Amino acid sequence: MSQLVSPSLGPNHARSASAPPSIEESGILLPPNRFYNEESQRISNMIDDELKKESALRKEAKRKEIKVMLLGQAESGKSTLQKQFQLYYASQTLETERPSWRPIVHFNIMKAVRMILDELDYEFARAENAEQEEIQEQDVDNELLEISPSHKNEILDLRSRLLPLVALHDSLASELSGGVSITGGKTGVFVRSGWQTLLTPSRGWMGNVHTGKPQAVAGLAAKALHTAQEDIRKLWLHPVVRIFVDKRKVRLEESGPFFLDNIERIAQPDYVPDIEDVLSVRLQTLGVIEHSFPINLGGTMYDWRLYDVGGARGQRHAWVPYFDDATAIIFLAPISAFDQYLEEDPRTNRIDDSLQLFTAICANQLLKKAHLVLMLNKTDLLKRKLKAGIRVAK
Numbered sequence: 001m002s003q004l005v006s007p008s009l010g011p012n013h014a015r016s017a018s019a020p021p022s023i024e025e026s027g028i029l030l031p032p033n034r035f036y037n038e039e040s041q042r043i044s045n046m047i048d049d050e051l052k053k054e055s056a057l058r059k060e061a062k063r064k065e066i067k068v069m070l071l072g073q074a075e076s077g078k079s080t081l082q083k084q085f086q087l088y089y090a091s092q093t094l095e096t097e098r099p100s101w102r103p104i105v106h107f108n109i110m111k112a113v114r115m116i117l118d119e120l121d122y123e124f125a126r127a128e129n130a131e132q133e134e135i136q137e138q139d140v141d142n143e144l145l146e147i148s149p150s151h152k153n154e155i156l157d158l159r160s161r162l163l164p165l166v167a168l169h170d171s172l173a174s175e176l177s178g179g180v181s182i183t184g185g186k187t188g189v190f191v192r193s194g195w196q197t198l199l200t201p202s203r204g205w206m207g208n209v210h211t212g213k214p215q216a217v218a219g220l221a222a223k224a225l226h227t228a229q230e231d232i233r234k235l236w237l238h239p240v241v242r243i244f245v246d247k248r249k250v251r252l253e254e255s256g257p258f259f260l261d262n263i264e265r266i267a268q269p270d271y272v273p274d275i276e277d278v279l280s281v282r283l284q285t286l287g288v289i290e291h292s293f294p295i296n297l298g299g300t301m302y303d304w305r306l307y308d309v310g311g312a313r314g315q316r317h318a319w320v321p322y323f324d325d326a327t328a329i330i331f332l333a334p335i336s337a338f339d340q341y342l343e344e345d346p347r348t349n350r351i352d353d354s355l356q357l358f359t360a361i362c363a364n365q366l367l368k369k370a371h372l373v374l375m376l377n378k379t380d381l382l383k384r385k386l387k388a389g390i391r392v393a394k
């Protein structure tokens with residue numbers, strides 16, 4: 001009997017008793033090589049076929065992927081249009097997100113109340129100065145409104161009762177934004193991609209948008225709003241505030257009047273925003289947020305990737321890396337903004353800014369193959385302004 005030798009150890013090294021025998025040693029009969037060749041060829045061909053199929057599928061999927069960028073200045077309605085796409089093509093996802101919008105709706109109301117009170121303060125101070133200095137000449141565009149002493153007292157009274165609510169404004173903004181702020185802009189709430197999942201009811205409505213941890217200020221704000229609802233309603237319906245709004249002395253964001261009209265409903269402890277509330281909310285986008293929808297067009301499924309971007313001037317540099325493979329651009333220009341100025345640069349008219357931005361987008365070489373859609377939106381607000389006698393020429 002020949003000595004047990006391991007090929008790797010060499011002929012002079014004995015194999016240990018525990019080592020398993022080789023295939024040859026085990027006596028198992030190996031099939032002829034021809035069989036191996038045929039079988040391996042068959043498997044190899046099968047793998048090639050699979051790879052070809054996969055590559056074709058990938059190409060097909062790529063062909064059906066449509067990348068759409070929503071561009072335009074801040075507050076032009078990009079996120080609102082994205083929500084409308086979501087409502088149309090993936091309504092269930094918007095439905096489940098509804099509770100996470102609650103603290104943001106509360107923030108929108110607090111911001112509107114604060115803007116009204118700030119403007120009233122400013123107007124009272126102007127009136128006092130005018131009285132002291134007996135200013136005769138008035139700027140026709142900024143004429144001083146006469147406020148009766150009783151009206152002034154009513155407003156001062158409401159103001160002092162609303163102070164606890166207003167005092168929470170900045171800290172709520174900071175809490176909802178996770179401490180993020182944008183230089184040059186006013187206090188706001190800024191969100192990044194995926195914030196909704198961090199604010200779902202399972203984590204508690206008052207979860208932080210970035211960490212999901214419970215938020216103390218949002219809870220306080222909800223309680224303060226509930227307590228102050230009657231005062232907010234009185235302020236909003238006060239004759240002086242009505243005149244201020246009509247004469248456009250106080251220019252609230254679009255969401256303000258809508259939510260103030262609905263204060264009673266929104267201030268309830270069990271309030272959950274409905275779809276109209278979600279579409280009316282003003283919430284600034286930070287960076288670029290990708291949304292994906294499967295869309296069936298003429299029987300073919302397309303994977304629509306919608307890129308919603310932050311539109312403020314300091315945010316626009318983040319758009320460029322997405323230009324290269326964009327299929328289409330939807331450029332939003334709010335046509336009602338002819339008498340408004342940028343929040344981040346109060347000297348620049350919003351229509352001028354939109355025009356400059358649109359010109360730059362049209363000239364960008366990276367976008368030369370992309371389809372371009374220009375959407376003039378906020379036509380309802382334009383109609384309302386024209387009806388109220390505001391002249392475009394001015």
Ligand SMILES: Nc1nc2c(ncn2[C@@H]2O[C@H](COP(=O)(O)OP(=O)(O)OP(=O)(O)O)[C@@H](O)[C@H]2O)c(=O)[nH]1
Pocket residue numbers: 072073074075076077078079080081254255279280281282283284285286309310311312377378379380381
């Ligand atoms: N009345 C009216 N309001 C609109 C329309 N489109 C948008 N809005 C409102 O305008 C506000 C601004 O909308 P957003 O969608 O947040 O603006 P954005 O372009 O995403 O702004 P950034 O994220 O800062 O770049 C929201 O309160 C919307 O409800 C419209 O056609 N009509």
Ligand SMILES: [Mg+2]
Pocket residue numbers: 078079080283284285308309310311
């Ligand atoms: Mg946005």
